[in-house]
Amino acid sequence: KQRQYLKDYRPSDWQIPHIQMHFDVQDAHVLVHTRMELVAVGDGTQTLELDGRQMALVEIRIDGEALSPEAYQCDDASLTIKAPGARFVLESTVKLDPFNNTSLEGLYAAGGILCTQCESHGFSRITYALDRPDVMSVFNVTIEADKGRYPILLANGERNAQQELPDGRHRVSWSDPHPKPCYLFAVVAGDMACKTRPYITSEGREVDIAFYCDHGIEERMDHAIDSLVRSMQWDEQRYGLAYDLNTYSVVVAGAFNMGAMENKGLNIFNPKYVLASPETATDADFAAVEAVIGHEYFHNWTGNRVTCRDWFQLSLKEGLTVFRDQQFSADCGAGPAQRIEQVKFLRARQFAEDAGPLAHPVRPESYVEMNNFYTVTVYEKGAELVRLLHALEGESGFRRGMDLYFERHDGQAVTIEDFLAAHGDANQLDISGLQRWYGQAGTPQVKITESWDNGHYTLDCEQSIPSNPSADAVLIPIRVSLLDSRGQAMIDGQVLRFDQPQQGFSFDLPERPVPVLFEALSAPVTWDYAYSQDQLKHIVRHAQDPFSRWEAAQRLYLIMIDAAYAGTTLEDQHLDVFCEVMVGEGDGAVIAALLSPPSADELTTRYTELDPLRLSQAVDQTEAALARVLGDALATQTQNLMEHVATYAFEPAAAARRSLRARLLRLWCLRGDQQAWQQAEQLYDNSDNLTDRLAALQALNQTDAAQRDILLERFYQTYKNDKLVLDRWFALQAARAGQAGLDSVRTLLAHADFDQGNPNRVRALIGTFGMLNLSALHAQGGQGVALLAEQILVYDKLNPQLAARLITPFAGLNGLAEERAAAVRKALQEIVAQASSPDVLEQAQRILGH
Numbered sequence: 091k092q093r094q095y096l097k098d099y100r101p102s103d104w105q106i107p108h109i110q111m112h113f114d115v116q117d118a119h120v121l122v123h124t125r126m127e128l129v130a131v132g133d134g135t136q137t138l139e140l141d142g143r144q145m146a147l148v149e150i151r152i153d154g155e156a157l158s159p160e161a162y163q164c165d166d167a168s169l170t171i172k173a174p175g176a177r178f179v180l181e182s183t184v185k186l187d188p189f190n191n192t193s194l195e196g197l198y199a200a201g202g203i204l205c206t207q208c209e210s211h212g213f214s215r216i217t218y219a220l221d222r223p224d225v226m227s228v229f230n231v232t233i234e235a236d237k238g239r240y241p242i243l244l245a246n247g248e249r250n251a252q253q254e255l256p257d258g259r260h261r262v263s264w265s266d267p268h269p270k271p272c273y274l275f276a277v278v279a280g281d282m283a284c285k286t287r288p289y290i291t292s293e294g295r296e297v298d299i300a301f302y303c304d305h306g307i308e309e310r311m312d313h314a315i316d317s318l319v320r321s322m323q324w325d326e327q328r329y330g331l332a333y334d335l336n337t338y339s340v341v342v343a344g345a346f347n348m349g350a351m352e353n354k355g356l357n358i359f360n361p362k363y364v365l366a367s368p369e370t371a372t373d374a375d376f377a378a379v380e381a382v383i384g385h386e387y388f389h390n391w392t393g394n395r396v397t398c399r400d401w402f403q404l405s406l407k408e409g410l411t412v413f414r415d416q417q418f419s420a421d422c423g424a425g426p427a428q429r430i431e432q433v434k435f436l437r438a439r440q441f442a443e444d445a446g447p448l449a450h451p452v453r454p455e456s457y458v459e460m461n462n463f464y465t466v467t468v469y470e471k472g473a474e475l476v477r478l479l480h481a482l483e484g485e486s487g488f489r490r491g492m493d494l495y496f497e498r499h500d501g502q503a504v505t506i507e508d509f510l511a512a513h514g515d516a517n518q519l520d521i522s523g524l525q526r527w528y529g530q531a532g533t534p535q536v537k538i539t540e541s542w543d544n545g546h547y548t549l550d551c552e553q554s555i556p557s558n559p560s561a562d563a564v565l566i567p568i569r570v571s572l573l574d575s576r577g578q579a580m581i582d583g584q585v586l587r588f589d590q591p592q593q594g595f596s597f598d599l600p601e602r603p604v605p606v607l608f609e610a611l612s613a614p615v616t617w618d619y620a621y622s623q624d625q626l627k628h629i630v631r632h633a634q635d636p637f638s639r640w641e642a643a644q645r646l647y648l649i650m651i652d653a654a655y656a657g658t659t660l661e662d663q664h665l666d667v668f669c670e671v672m673v674g675e676g677d678g679a680v681i682a683a684l685l686s687p688p689s690a691d692e693l694t695t696r697y698t699e700l701d702p703l704r705l706s707q708a709v710d711q712t713e714a715a716l717a718r719v720l721g722d723a724l725a726t727q728t729q730n731l732m733e734h735v736a737t738y739a740f741e742p743a744a745a746a747r748r749s750l751r752a753r754l755l756r757l758w759c760l761r762g763d764q765q766a767w768q769q770a771e772q773l774y775d776n777s778d779n780l781t782d783r784l785a786a787l788q789a790l791n792q793t794d795a796a797q798r799d800i801l802l803e804r805f806y807q808t809y810k811n812d813k814l815v816l817d818r819w820f821a822l823q824a825a826r827a828g829q830a831g832l833d834s835v836r837t838l839l840a841h842a843d844f845d846q847g848n849p850n851r852v853r854a855l856i857g858t859f860g861m862l863n864l865s866a867l868h869a870q871g872g873q874g875v876a877l878l879a880e881q882i883l884v885y886d887k888l889n890p891q892l893a894a895r896l897i898t899p900f901a902g903l904n905g906l907a908e909e910r911a912a913a914v915r916k917a918l919q920e921i922v923a924q925a926s927s928p929d930v931l932e933q934a935q936r937i938l939g940h
């Protein structure tokens with residue numbers, strides 16, 4: 091497969107104003123008839139090269155005339171027609187085999203339904219086409235199938251007509267009036283239950299919301315439907331954006347590679363992000379459903395109405411839409427712990443990506459397989475850059491920028507520069523320091539020193555990107571508060587615009603302050619300031635910003651983890667401030683976060699010559715020290731929270747209480763106290779919801795308690811027929827530390843319920859083991875690593891997109907101690923020698939530096 095370069099972008103030589111498609115669904119195959127109007131942008135003497143893969147061409151015609159074999163050329167990726175004319179109608183018929191398509195791209199069968207996934211290049215597995223986002227067409231679609239097996243037939247846009255046919259078949263036609271790129275195309279056929287809800291937009295449009303899933307679990311879609319209604323209202327109120335069709339359908343796919351897909355008017359979802367009931371979903375799952383439902387809905391404007399010129403611009407829609415879904419969740423009451431979670435994820439995953447061999451700019455410069463660039467950098471770092479823009483412009487300035495963006499570009503396929511230019515022009519803002527962020531890889535590091543001279547306080551800042559020394563200085567907003575000795579803010583949340591390699595910021599103050607830096611992580615950077623332990627405790631006690639309290643707590647834990655990693659131990663008293671934190675007032679979810687040391691997977695880039703087992707031990711020792719220092723109050727506090735357990739409701743205060751209870755119970759159980767283990771069992775037995783049951787299991791998971799195995803078995807018996815919940819059972823066992831975790835993974839790979847065709851199950855077992863369990867992955871010399879490599883090669887054949895994501899844990903290669911690195915290198919070389927998909931090959935070669 092050829093490498094694509096951003097610098098080589100050229101507008102298409104052809105446009106396709108209109109596409110008509112007919113799907114004839116048979117028992118063992120599907121015939122797709124496509125009629126496209128093609129218009130040459132030049133004089134029509136150019137060759138037409140259509141994309142098309144994995145299908146059999148049955149017939150091809152131009153203006154009704156069958157093409158002779160000499161008039162076109164067909165290989166395994168394209169169909170070429172020499173000088174076909176300036177304007178003509180191209181008709182093709184192709185035969186597809188969705189029933190054996192395990193890649194989950196193009197048209198595929200999953201759990202008895204047929205559905206499509208076209209982003210990024212799946213449309214060219216359905217028909218011959220110009221599979222690029224800057225070619226936008228109006229689509230009309232008909233689907234014809236057996237009515238018993240496929241009573242529901244869906245496509246984008248509005249339904250026009252339904253017709254009964256002989257032999258128990260039927261046909262339904264759909265049309266979408268909005269020109270769209272083909273990556274937003276979708277069809278679905280199957281036998282599904284449906285739940286509907288009417289909605290009237292702020293413009294008075296009557297919308298039929300329809301959600302589809304397996305029969306018998308319809309009520310599990312209620313939370314998702316409510317979330318969609320809230321998303322629609324939110325986008326109207328916050329951005330003035332209303333929905334633009336009369337139908338909005340959401341279909342749950344049995345197997346799905348990512349979270350969901352924003353196809354115009356016909357979203358297709360991973361069940362994990364639609365189905366939620368108290369017994370089958372945790373608080374975090376309820377929140378994730380709300381966020382992903384919102385995310386896909388918000389794409390209707392940021393992605394669909396204004397789309398990407400090319401795939402290098404992916405963050406134009408994804409970074410912006412992640413930022414919008416984060417705003418939405420915050421407005422729905424997610425609370426400050428949400429920002430803490432976002433930053434933990436950013437640091438564990440995106441900072442690690444940006445520091446390793448898979449690093450790339452938010453706007454990449456080249457790719458072989460586009461699917462490998464749906465990354466935490468494009469999504470999460472991209473969202474942080476939009477957050478940064480929002481912080482610079484303020485709420486009303488950001489809205490002005492968005493309004494101008496839609497005014498200029500509605501209906502167009504545009505670039506990140508177009509987005510920034512609209513914001514810059516709407517606010518008379520110089521966006522050059524922001525623009526540089528998009529073009530260079532690596533996490534900027536900010537070093538801050540201070541001086542105090544008789545009432546004159548200066549913060550001296552220096553920026554660089556250690557992994558990219560030639561990088562230019564970027565615009566880094568630093569939100570600071572300066573605390574006095576009583577903990578009062580002398581400066582409160584002031585934003586410093588730091589855009590030079592070195593820059594000083596001065597303040598006149600009555601006393602020397604304790605600086606609270608990068609509040610709410612005001613820019614996606616790492617930063618150093620030589621805090622004393624007392625200063626950190628001062629911030630934990632007094633800072634207004636919950637995020638900064640958590641940040642200071644993390645730094646306190648890090649002092650202890652660093653010491654343990656180096657082989658020395660600090661007194662438990664180092665952590666004594668957490669005794670006050672535990673019994674303090676405030677949001678339980680924030681207290682739970684304050685009582686959580688960073689996990690090993692957040693720290694893999696912290697040490698050179700990393701020994702993963704020593705790191706895991708150092709983190710465990712720190713957690714054990716915390717459990718000890720909390721003393722008897724830990725048991726009392728946990729028991730207090732066990733009382734008055736109300737009926738489950740997904741509601742912020744109740745969820746916060748559950749999260750604190752879970753955290754304290756886990757710490758208590760780590761102390762090896764039988765009473766704690768019994769409490770966990772009681773919580774499991776008395777709870778009416780999955781959140782508490784999993785909390786109990788998680789509290790016991792790293793202990794030797796007999797209750798652990800008993801409850802795991804009980805859990806299996808209760809949930810063995812519930813796919814999403816059973817995923818948790820697999821994940822729990824894959825998360826067992828060290829050798830025990832590795833042994834569990836080996837055993838579970840052979841379990842009757844392990845299903846290679848279900849990506850959620852694969853991620854639960856192999857993904858948890860690879861991504862979140864450093865001590866199991868590196869257990870037994872290189873055997874954990876070899877097991878992961880073996881599994882990657884299994885999915886390389888079945889589902890390359892999934893396989894290419896499982897490889898991520900190997901990207902930490904450069905920081906690993908030599909013996910470990912050698913095992914990973916050997917595994918990667920094996921993968922390169924045996925892999926057949928471009929997805930896996932590209933990733934393995936990038937990691938090896940080829």
Ligand code: HT7
Binds near residue numbers: 209352461891
């Ligand atoms: N825009 C969607 C991306 C997506 C995707 C990409 C590649 C392969 C399969 C995929 N499924 C969905 C999801 C989103 O970010 O909204």
Ligand code: ZN
Binds near residue numbers: 385389407408411
């Ligand atoms: Zn998205």
